[in-house]
Structures are given as C-alpha cells and as structure tokens.
Amino acid sequence: MLKNASLSFSLIIAKVYHFWYTFAMKYYDTIYEYAANNYGLITSVIAKTLGIPNIELVKLAHRGRVKRLGYGVYRIIQYIPTIWDKYAEALAFAGDGAIIYGESVLAMHGLALVNPSVIYVATQRKIRKKLPKYITVIFSEKILDGIIYEGIAAQKVFDAILACRNTIMSDRLIHAANEAEGQGLISKAEAKIVRKELR
Numbered sequence: 001m002l003k004n005a006s007l008s009f010s011l012i013i014a015k016v017y018h019f020w021y022t023f024a025m026k027y028y029d030t031i032y033e034y035a036a037n038n039y040g041l042i043t044s045v046i047a048k049t050l051g052i053p054n055i056e057l058v059k060l061a062h063r064g065r066v067k068r069l070g071y072g073v074y075r076i077i078q079y080i081p082t083i084w085d086k087y088a089e090a091l092a093f094a095g096d097g098a099i100i101y102g103e104s105v106l107a108m109h110g111l112a113l114v115n116p117s118v119i120y121v122a123t124q125r126k127i128r129k130k131l132p133k134y135i136t137v138i139f140s141e142k143i144l145d146g147i148i149y150e151g152i153a154a155q156k157v158f159d160a161i162l163a164c165r166n167t168i169m170s171d172r173l174i175h176a177a178n179e180a181e182g183q184g185l186i187s188k189a190e191a192k193i194v195r196k197e198l199r
Contacts, residue, residue, distance in 0.1 A: 027056045028065055032076055038151070039088035040079030044072040045095070069093075071129050084108070087152050090119040090135045098123040099146040099153045101138055103167065105160035108149060109185060112161075112168055112176035122155065158190040162197065170198040 030050050035042045044054045057074055060066045066074040073092045087108060091098050101122035106112045118136040122144050127137055147156050155163065157180050161173050177194035180186045186194075 027052050028060060031057075031060070031066065032078075035074075035076045035079070039082065039085055040075045041069075041088055041092045042066070042074050042076070043092050043095075044074075070132055084150050084152060086119060086134070087154075089132075090121050091153060093131050093135055094121045094123055094127060094137060095125065097125060098137075099144055099155055101144070101155050102160055102163045105154050105157060106164065106168075106176060108152070108154065109157060109180065109183070111157070111179055112164070112172045114164075114168065157185040158187075158194070161186075161194055165198060174198055 030052060031042050031047065034046065034050060042057070044057055047054065047057055054072075057066065057068075061068045061074060064077065066076050068074055069089060070093060073089065075089075087100050087104070090100065090104075098121050100108060101120040103112075103114045103116045104118075104120040106114045107116060118134050120136050120138055122138045122140050124140055124143065126139070131137065145156060145159060146153050148154075154160075161177055161180070164173060174195055177186065177191045181188060181191040
C-alpha cells in the first residue's frame with residue numbers, strides 16, 4: 001500500500017511538472033517570437049504587454065533559457081550576435097522613446113573614424129535606474145527627430161553630424177558627410193549644408 005501511495009504521489013508530481021513545463025514553454029515561445037526580431041532582446045516592460053509576468057522571465061533566466069543583461073533586460077540564449085547588438089541593448093536599457101545619439105550614430109555607420117567607449121542615448125524621460133557603464137544618457141527637453149536604421153531608433157545622420165561639431169574636428173565631419181551622401185544616408189542638400197556650416 002505504501003508502494004502504491006508513493007507511485008501515486010510520483011504521478012501527481014509528474015503531472016504538475018508537465019503542466020508547469022507546458023505553461024512555461026508557452027511563455028518562452030511568445031518571448032522567442034518577439035526577441036528573434038529584436039536582436040534577441042526582451043524587457044520586463046515588453047513582456048508585461050505580452051501578458052508575461054516578470055517572475056516568468058526570472059524563472060527562464062534561472063533555467064538558462066534567457067540571459068539577464070541587467071535590470072529588466074534579457075536576451076534569449078539561442079541568438080546569433082551582430083555588430084548592432086550593443087546599440088539595441090542601450091535602447092532596451094534606456095526604455096521607450098530613446099534613440100542612439102551623436103557620435104554613436106556616426107560609429108554605427110562607420111563615419112568620421114569615431115569609436116566612442118560609450119554609447120550615447122538621447123531621451124526625453126528621466127532615467128532613475130542604474131545603467132551599464134557603457135551607456136551615457138543625454139536628456140533632451142525637445143522631441144528629437146529620429147529614424148530607424150537596421151531596426152534601431154537613432155538620430156538622423158545629418159543631425160548627428162551637426163551635433164558632433166563641438167567634439168569632432170570639422171574636416172572629419174565634412175568627410176563623414178561626403179561618405180554619408182555617397183551611402184545615401186543624407187541628401188545632397190544636407191551634405192551641402194554640413195560643408196557650408198563647418199567650413
């Protein structure tokens with residue numbers, strides 16, 4: 001009789017585990033579907049909008065299905081890295097409405113020979129949470145005109161070039177404008193404005 005009770009208890013545990021696993025995988029499938037199109041990233045804020053409680057992200061991180069990058073930011077494990085990852089991560093940490101800014105926009109496109117040690121992110125929102133050291137936030141009271149490059153919200157290249165006039169030599173910025181025009185990142189008229197303003 002003790003053997004039968006033990007067997008029944010094992011079956012109950014197995015059923016509970018099966019139910020939990022099926023439920024957890026449903027969450028993971030939703031997370032994967034979103035993250036696969038977002039540089040492998042998902043935030044607790046986005047997860048909540050998808051109907052996934054934050055505790056489920058924590059559980060999936062403990063089980064090695066996602067990796068916690070920092071406060072509220074996770075990446076799925078099955079992900080192939082790209083050169084754009086750090087920019088996408090910076091925006092995930094900064095939150096809704098943030099855009100890549102200034103030198104970092106030029107670095108994204110290989111312009112002006114810049115390679116800043118930090119990623120500059122501009123936002124209208126005050127960010128109170130602690131961010132990784134490689135992210136520098138620039139607060140802007142006005143709405144910044146942004147554009148999407150490779151799925152990443154960023155300042156327009158034209159605006160980024162002009163925003164760097166106090167930190168990068170004019171000759172390099174003019175060269176960057178010429179290259180950007182050649183790549184179709186700025187218009188001929190915008191390149192002309194840069195050359196006029198920086199000479």
